[in-house]
Structures are given as structure tokens and as C-alpha cells.
Amino acid sequence: xxxxxxxxxxxxxxxxxxxxxxxxxxxxxxxxxxxxxxxxxxxxxxxxxxxxxxxxxxxxxxxxxxxxxxxxxxxxxxxxxxxxxxxxxxxxxxxxxxxxxxxxxxxxxxxxxxxxxxxxxxxxxxxxxxx
Amino acid sequence: xxxxxxxxxxxxxxxxxxxxxxxxxxxxxxxxxxxxxxxxxxxxxxxxxxxxxxxxxxxxxxxxxxxxxxxxxxxxxxxxxxxxxxxxxxxxxxxxxxxxxxxxxxxxxxxxxxxxxxxxxxxxxxxxxxxxxxxxxxxxxxxxxxxxxxxxxxxxxxxxxxxxxxxxxxxxxxxxxxxxxxxxxxxxxxxxxxxxxxxxxxxxxxxxxxxxxxxxxxxxxxxxxxxxxxxxxxxxxxxxxxxxxxxxxxxxxxxxxxx
Numbered sequence: 001x002x003x004x005x006x007x008x009x010x011x012x013x014x015x016x017x018x019x020x021x022x023x024x025x026x027x028x029x030x031x032x033x034x035x036x037x038x039x040x041x042x043x044x045x046x047x048x049x050x051x052x053x054x055x056x057x058x059x060x061x062x063x064x065x066x067x068x069x070x071x072x073x074x075x076x077x078x079x080x081x082x083x084x085x086x087x088x089x090x091x092x093x094x095x096x097x098x099x100x101x102x103x104x105x106x107x108x109x110x111x112x113x114x115x116x117x118x119x120x121x122x123x124x125x126x127x128x129x130x131x
Numbered sequence: 132x133x134x135x136x137x138x139x140x141x142x143x144x145x146x147x148x149x150x151x152x153x154x155x156x157x158x159x160x161x162x163x164x165x166x167x168x169x170x171x172x173x174x175x176x177x178x179x180x181x182x183x184x185x186x187x188x189x190x191x192x193x194x195x196x197x198x199x200x201x202x203x204x205x206x207x208x209x210x211x212x213x214x215x216x217x218x219x220x221x222x223x224x225x226x227x228x229x230x231x232x233x234x235x236x237x238x239x240x241x242x243x244x245x246x247x248x249x250x251x252x253x254x255x256x257x258x259x260x261x262x263x264x265x266x267x268x269x270x271x272x273x274x275x276x277x278x279x280x281x282x283x284x285x286x287x288x289x290x291x292x293x294x295x296x297x298x299x300x301x302x303x304x305x306x307x308x309x310x311x312x313x314x315x316x317x318x319x320x321x322x323x324x325x326x327x328x329x330x331x332x333x334x335x336x337x338x339x340x341x342x343x344x345x346x347x348x349x350x351x352x353x354x355x356x357x358x359x360x361x362x363x364x365x366x367x368x369x370x371x372x373x374x375x376x377x378x379x380x381x382x383x384x385x386x387x388x389x390x
Contacts, residue, residue, distance in 0.1 A: 003219050004216050031172065032175075
């Protein structure tokens with residue numbers, strides 16, 4: 001025990017090593033990988049992120065125009081961010097706050113919806129003209 | 132840096148295994164600062180996810196380099212103070228000296244790797260093959276001859292200090308230039324083997340491609356797989372309270388082994 005004494009004495013006169021977490025939160029580093037967010041305006045539902053995701057946290061259903069994201073499966077490995085052809089996935093340096101349930105996030109592609117709507121309108125318009 | 136935080140974790144767990152709680156928390160407090168440095172540069176705490184095919188994903192800027200170089204000598208000083216306790220303390224010595232002895236021949240025959248093998252007196256380290264940048268660094272493997280739990284603790288403690296020295300040397304010698312090259316095309320129909328030295332010992336990768344996008348076979352052999360049989364030699368004849376210390380002395384990671 002005597003060899004531990006200097007460390008113990010030093011600790012007695014220095015501050016706490018831990019923080020009072022929920023009250024006092026350390027600011028995350030600028031380079032930290034907090035979580036990812038999807039930009040619905042840019043997404044084209046190509047499914048490249050879902051193919052590459054190592055933890056199967058993203059599934060893409062192009063026909064239904066739904067992107068499902070399971071945040072608690074995500075490792076924030078940054079693969080999807082680099083693979084996305086339309087830069088629709090952003091890396092945010094702040095951590096997600098603690099949760100008491102498993103959330104599922106649903107996204108849709110605004111562009112794809114827009115194209116769908118216009119084609120449906122066109123389809124509806126065409127038969128009317130023929131009639 | 133991974134080796135530094137892994138050994139700090141292990142030294143803390145060793146102290147915990149024989150009930151030295153205050154030393155356990157002191158080691159983990161230093162480890163937290165090493166993890167902060169990893170998070171600052173790589174983005175994640177334990178699994179940095181920076182390695183990609185062809186290079187690395189992130190570069191270190193001048194400001195980060197300066198912060199790491201400033202922090203490492205302070206961390207080294209704190210480690211030295213605590214390692215003095217591991218080396219000299221009566222409690223640590225009485226619980227680990229002569230416990231779980233593994234002789235040089237046994238360690239070699241059972242195929243042990245890493246600190247377990249080096250603590251038994253075999254000068255074996257994959258970093259001696261000078262893969263990656265280890266050829267440019269003044270690396271020297273840490274070897275002990277006793278082969279008991281105390282020797283394994285000493286090997287890891289001295290490796291911890293040596294790894295901090297290597298980090299400082301590597302950072303000050305860090306060359307400028309591209310961090311990754313673009314790799315195009317599918318993996319060729321061929322096989323490849325790679326050995327690297329992980330904190331726990333030799334890590335072995337085998338990959339076989341068949342010309343398509345997906346690999347035909349991929350095998351990872353982690354150091355725990357090699358070190359686990361040594362328990363058969365070390366455990367018999369010991370008292371029950373020594374079992375946690377002996378099992379811990381090979382630094383087992385069963386979830387890594389099972390693949």
C-alpha cells in the first residue's frame with residue numbers, strides 16, 4: 001500500500017475525476033461521430049447506403065418510397081456518408097440523447113415523390129385526352 | 132494508442148481481480164484520457180473505423196497533433212507513477228508471483244502469442260517483421276522470463292510505456308501526403324494472408340476472393356484463440372481465489388475468439 005500513498009494524497013487535493021453527468025455534459029469534439037441524419041430533399045432512394053451498411057441499420061424500399069433507419073443499430077462508421085451519391089446523409093458531431101425505447105425513423109424522398117406525382121398526373125391526363 | 136488503452140484496461144482489471152479497487156479506478160481514469168485523444172482524432176472511442184481499403188479515412192491536422200503530443204508525456208508520467216505500484220507493491224506481488232507459471236517450452240508448444248508468450252521468455256512479436264511503419268520506429272519487444280502472472284503484468288506495464296514512446300516518435304516523424312489511394316474493381320481470384328500485432332497478441336487475417344464483389348472466404352484468428360489452451364497448464368493445482376487472476380492474465384476476449 002505505501003506505494004499508492006502519493007497518488008491517493010494527490011487525489012485528495014485535486015478535483016473530481018468524473019462529472020455530474022445529466023447536469024454537466026462535456027461538449028463533444030468537433031471530429032466526433034455523433035449520429036447521422038438523412039436529408040429528404042436530396043435523397044434519391046438508390047439504396048447504396050442500405051447495401052453497404054455493416055450493421056443493417058438502413059433498409060430502402062424504393063417502390064414504397066420509404067427509407068427505414070434504426071438508430072440504435074447504427075455504428076456511425078461513416079461508410080454511408082461517403083457512399084451516398086447525392087450527399088443526402090450528414091454526419092453530426094453531437095451524440096444522441098439517452099432513450100428508453102428503440103426508435104425507428106422513416107424517411108421519404110421528396111424528389112422521388114415529386115417525380116411519381118408528375119408521372120401519375122401525366123397518366124391520368126393521357127387517357128382523358130384520348131377520351 | 133489502442134495498445135495503450137487496452138493495456139490500461141487490463142492493468143485495471145488485474146487490480147480488480149484481486150480486490151485492489153482503488154488502483155483499478157486510477158488506471159481507468161488514465162484510460163479515459165487516452166480514449167478522449169482517440170475520439171478527438173478518429174471520431175470514436177474504442178473502434179475508430181478509420182481504416183478503409185487503400186488507406187485511412189481521416190488525417191490529423193496540426194492542432195490535433197500538437198494537442199496529442201502535449202498530452203502524451205503527461206499521461207506517460209501518470210502511468211509511470213501507477214506502474215511503480217504494480218512493480219513494487221507487496222499485495223500485488225503476493226497475489227501474482229509464482230501463480231499460473233507457464234514455462235518457455237510449454238508456451239511455445241501451446242502456440243501462445245503476444246504478452247503471454249513474451250512473459251515466458253520467447254522474443255516473438257509480429258512487429259519485429261517491420262510491417263507498415265514499424266521499420267522506421269525504434270521498436271524493441273518487451274520480454275520477461277518468469278512466466279507467471281507477475282511477469283505478464285510487467286510485460287504489459289512496460290509495453291504500455293513503450294507504446295506511448297512509439298506514439299510520440301511516430302507522430303513527430305509523420306510524413307505529409309495522401310492518406311488514401313482509390314481502389315477500383317473487385318477483389319481478384321486469389322488468396323491473401325496478413326499478420327499484425329494486436330494488443331493481445333498476433334492477429335491473423337485470411338481472405339480469398341473469386342473475382343466477384345463478395346469474398347469467397349474470410350477468416351480472422353484472434354489472439355485469445357491461441358492463448359486459451361495455456362489455461363489447461365496454468366490452472367491445475369491452484370487455489371480458487373487465484374483462478375480469476377490466472378484467467379485474466381491471458382486477457383481473454385471470448386466474443387472476439389468465437390468467429
